[in-house]
Amino acid sequence: MHGRTDKAGQEFLRPLLAVLERRDTISAAERAALENLPWRLRTFPLETEVIAAGSRPEESCFIVSGFASRAVYLPGGGRQLTSIHVPGDFVDLHGLLLKEMDHSVIALTECTMAFAKHSALRKLSEKLPHLWRLLSLTAAIDGAIQRSWITSLGRRGSTERLAHLICELCVRLEIVGAVSEGTFQLPLNQTRLADILGLSVVQTNRSLQKLRAMDLISWTGGMIAIVDRPKLAALAEFDDIYLNLLREPR
Amino acid sequence: MHGRTDKAGQEFLRPLLAVLERRDTISAAERAALENLPWRLRTFPLETEVIAAGSRPEESCFIVSGFASRAVYLPGGGRQLTSIHVPGDFVDLHGLLLKEMDHSVIALTECTMAFAKHSALRKLSEKLPHLWRLLSLTAAIDGAIQRSWITSLGRRGSTERLAHLICELCVRLEIVGAVSEGTFQLPLNQTRLADILGLSVVQTNRSLQKLRAMDLISWTGGMIAIVDRPKLAALAEFDDIYLNLLREPR
DNA sequence: CGCTAGGTTGAGGTACGTCAAGCTAAGTGG
DNA sequence: CCACTTAGCTTGACGTACCTCAACCTAGCG
Numbered sequence: 001m002h003g004r005t006d007k008a009g010q011e012f013l014r015p016l017l018a019v020l021e022r023r024d025t026i027s028a029a030e031r032a033a034l035e036n037l038p039w040r041l042r043t044f045p046l047e048t049e050v051i052a053a054g055s056r057p058e059e060s061c062f063i064v065s066g067f068a069s070r071a072v073y074l075p076g077g078g079r080q081l082t083s084i085h086v087p088g089d090f091v092d093l094h095g096l097l098l099k100e101m102d103h104s105v106i107a108l109t110e111c112t113m114a115f116a117k118h119s120a121l122r123k124l125s126e127k128l129p130h131l132w133r134l135l136s137l138t139a140a141i142d143g144a145i146q147r148s149w150i151t152s153l154g155r156r157g158s159t160e161r162l163a164h165l166i167c168e169l170c171v172r173l174e175i176v177g178a179v180s181e182g183t184f185q186l187p188l189n190q191t192r193l194a195d196i197l198g199l200s201v202v203q204t205n206r207s208l209q210k211l212r213a214m215d216l217i218s219w220t221g222g223m224i225a226i227v228d229r230p231k232l233a234a235l236a237e238f239d240d241i242y243l244n245l246l247r248e249p250r
Numbered sequence: 251m252h253g254r255t256d257k258a259g260q261e262f263l264r265p266l267l268a269v270l271e272r273r274d275t276i277s278a279a280e281r282a283a284l285e286n287l288p289w290r291l292r293t294f295p296l297e298t299e300v301i302a303a304g305s306r307p308e309e310s311c312f313i314v315s316g317f318a319s320r321a322v323y324l325p326g327g328g329r330q331l332t333s334i335h336v337p338g339d340f341v342d343l344h345g346l347l348l349k350e351m352d353h354s355v356i357a358l359t360e361c362t363m364a365f366a367k368h369s370a371l372r373k374l375s376e377k378l379p380h381l382w383r384l385l386s387l388t389a390a391i392d393g394a395i396q397r398s399w400i401t402s403l404g405r406r407g408s409t410e411r412l413a414h415l416i417c418e419l420c421v422r423l424e425i426v427g428a429v430s431e432g433t434f435q436l437p438l439n440q441t442r443l444a445d446i447l448g449l450s451v452v453q454t455n456r457s458l459q460k461l462r463a464m465d466l467i468s469w470t471g472g473m474i475a476i477v478d479r480p481k482l483a484a485l486a487e488f489d490d491i492y493l494n495l496l497r498e499p500r
Numbered sequence: 501c502g503c504t505a506g507g508t509t510g511a512g513g514t515a516c517g518t519c520a521a522g523c524t525a526a527g528t529g530g
Numbered sequence: 531c532c533a534c535t536t537a538g539c540t541t542g543a544c545g546t547a548c549c550t551c552a553a554c555c556t557a558g559c560g
Binding site: 054070072074075078080082083094097098099100102103125126129133136137139140141142143144146147148149150151153154155197198237241242244246248250 | 304320322324325328330332333344347348349350352353375376379383386387389390391392393394396397398399400401403404405447448487491492494496498500
């Protein structure tokens, strides 16, 4: 919960910049504007609430390090994690418009977030429309990811669904440089993974084992290694078009 | 496919205005700006493509009358409809940022759409930031609806899922005045409904019959009548918070 | 040493899907 | 007017994918 004012090395902005620059170029002025926003950094322990459902936040945040999720808790006691977020993801930019949160944001691992006040973001949207379009673009991509997830939940079996998730996470983590040789950290236990996949823990375990038995991935100690990426993508029917990986003027 | 220039009675704008004014007030200038956009009206027959997956549209559109869906077609031959849209919904505002469409938009019934060029919308976003925020808000609500649908697909049984969809459609259609005494038109056959629900036609049919047997709804000739709304909402665990029905400054 | 969180496995139930047949109502051509 | 077709709804039988419950195993930790 330590404030930041040093303009020199805004190291924590790197993942956000990577996400934006993957889709378009950012000018020096735009970068400076981002660096000069009065960011507030804060670290959340595992499974704690970053933003509470029903609250009316006056800030939005992106992930500096760790993983986070949007969570909907059901009256019956279960929950569905409706998205998973990686470093560089603006998790609740829509909070600026929606006012009241219809879901929680929780830390899926220990997680550092950078907060900026809505008022500051709104000013930025007026002064730097192109930069704002890029931030809105990330929100639009977020919507595309949700559509793809709806397709997975509606029409794919448990193993293919898991494979699709792994393929997507790999691409998104590559963008922020968190993948080396098809290997990346995903320190989730199988219970949390099940909450994402819309499955029981048992079925999640069996799907994982199937992927391992097929020699498509290995998963040990929170590290995923994709052994055979083309085959994994084929199994999942994964097509990365929805992630908008084209770098072009927006 | 007839152009429009008459400024007098832009009757077709009414559903869009209803959707926006449900969330905030619109000034006379904003209304005039919407009326003066060079809209292009076009009617699509049942099951035709309004926007093709993979295309790079230069316009965005909202629904004037009828129902439309976003559709993802799977290699196996099936499809998932990832959203359902009603009059007043801006279906592909995100196309402005995403450039390339990751899904199709199809007419679920005969359907009239109003198109505006991206260039015109972009100008509007610069000149009338508040109006633009309201349009962006509808896109954010769209995302919230998708999240709620992910929850349904992941954690609700077929009957509850169907009940939830009906509750949501009822609220959204009320906003545009298409519901009277709990009754509204939903001229979908069960095959298309199944494509939305992520179910087989058989299971869709049985879920419908269950709701009818419980005396919660009746469905005849494309008309749905909600017989017992509180019980239907309770069964679906429906909470309309995600639809952002509060009218407040945005 | 015992405790705990997390992974794994088996057994049995349930909610789906698939296949196939029969039904109805609307439309079409004679 | 009737035969015939067609789209859509409904039902039954049967298979499968998933869930729940319960046990057991392992590694870490006090």
